[in-house]
Amino acid sequence: MTQQRAERTRRRVLRAGAAEFARRGYAATTFTHITRTAGVTMGSITFHFASKRALADEVCAQGHRVTREAVTRSAADATCALQAVIDITHALVLLLGEDDLVRAASRLGDEAGDRDGWYGAWLPSLHAVTTRADREGALQAGVDPATVTVLAVSLVAAAETAALQAACACAGTVAAVQLTRAWWALLGAIVSPGSDPGLSPAGPPRPGDRPGPP
Numbered sequence: 001m002t003q004q005r006a007e008r009t010r011r012r013v014l015r016a017g018a019a020e021f022a023r024r025g026y027a028a029t030t031f032t033h034i035t036r037t038a039g040v041t042m043g044s045i046t047f048h049f050a051s052k053r054a055l056a057d058e059v060c061a062q063g064h065r066v067t068r069e070a071v072t073r074s075a076a077d078a079t080c081a082l083q084a085v086i087d088i089t090h091a092l093v094l095l096l097g098e099d100d101l102v103r104a105a106s107r108l109g110d111e112a113g114d115r116d117g118w119y120g121a122w123l124p125s126l127h128a129v130t131t132r133a134d135r136e137g138a139l140q141a142g143v144d145p146a147t148v149t150v151l152a153v154s155l156v157a158a159a160e161t162a163a164l165q166a167a168c169a170c171a172g173t174v175a176a177v178q179l180t181r182a183w184w185a186l187l188g189a190i191v192s193p194g195s196d197p198g199l200s201p202a203g204p205p206r207p208g209d210r211p212g213p214p
Contacts, residue, residue: 010048012038014062015100017055022103026056026111056108063105064121070095071122074204081133082191083199086183088126089152090203093159093179106160119153126152138195148190155182179203 016038020029031045031052038045049055070091078084095102102118109117130145130152139148159175183201191199 006048009040009044012040013045013048013055014058016040017049018059018063018100018104021056021059022100022107026052026108056104059101060105060108060117063099063101063103064118066099066101067092067095067105067118067121068125071125075125075129077204078129079198080138081129081136082138084129085126085133085148085152086199086201087203088122088129089155089183090176090179092122092156093175096156096159097175110160123149123153136195137192139190140192143190151186151190155179176203 013034016034017029019037020033024033029052031042034045034055035042045055049058071088074087074091075084078087096106105121106118109119114120127145127149130148133139133148134145139145159179180202187199187201
């Protein structure tokens with residue numbers, strides 16, 4: 001097996017493992033499931049990952065990396081700290097909806113009861129920007145950064161649940177739209193009256209977005 005071919009196979013196995021862990025959880029996922037999803041042999045999997053735990057650990061590591069990179073970009077690109085808080089939640093909800101590595105890292109961390117797992121990949125950065133928002137005078141008197149952090153974490157945690165997906169289906173909408181509406185409702189309660197940062201509850205624009213109310 002050439003090095004390039006081996007690396008391609010490893011990526012296929014990693015992505016297939018992420019998809020299966022995200023769908024089934026750790027206990028219910030087997031190498032047989034992963035071979036079928038990846039379209040590779042059992043030997044190809046064990047060549048790269050000696051055990052299911054080794055594969056799960058690498059899936060989590062890659063999911064954490066993807067998450068940290070997205071959060072770092074959101075914080076760097078935002079016009080102010082409070083906008084960074086909003087943008088980070090949108091980035092995380094988008095990843096939970098579209099990236100198997102992130103979905104798997106989130107689920108595997110929850111199953112293991114690992115509070116420093118997927119949440120640990122982004123919570124410190126989120127709290128840092130809420131603290132900066134307070135220093136910038138963006139928060140109302142009596143609203144502390146920890147409260148804003150808890151609110152933002154609650155919005156992201158809701159996106160992980162099947163209940164939210166069911167509620168969105170009933171409302172004929174999607175999680176990103178509901179997140180925007182939630183921020184519209186929350187900003188009036190937390191933004192300082194003297195602050196006018198031009199916040200966007202919808203987060204940063206994405207390709208294909210159309211202007212209009214949430």
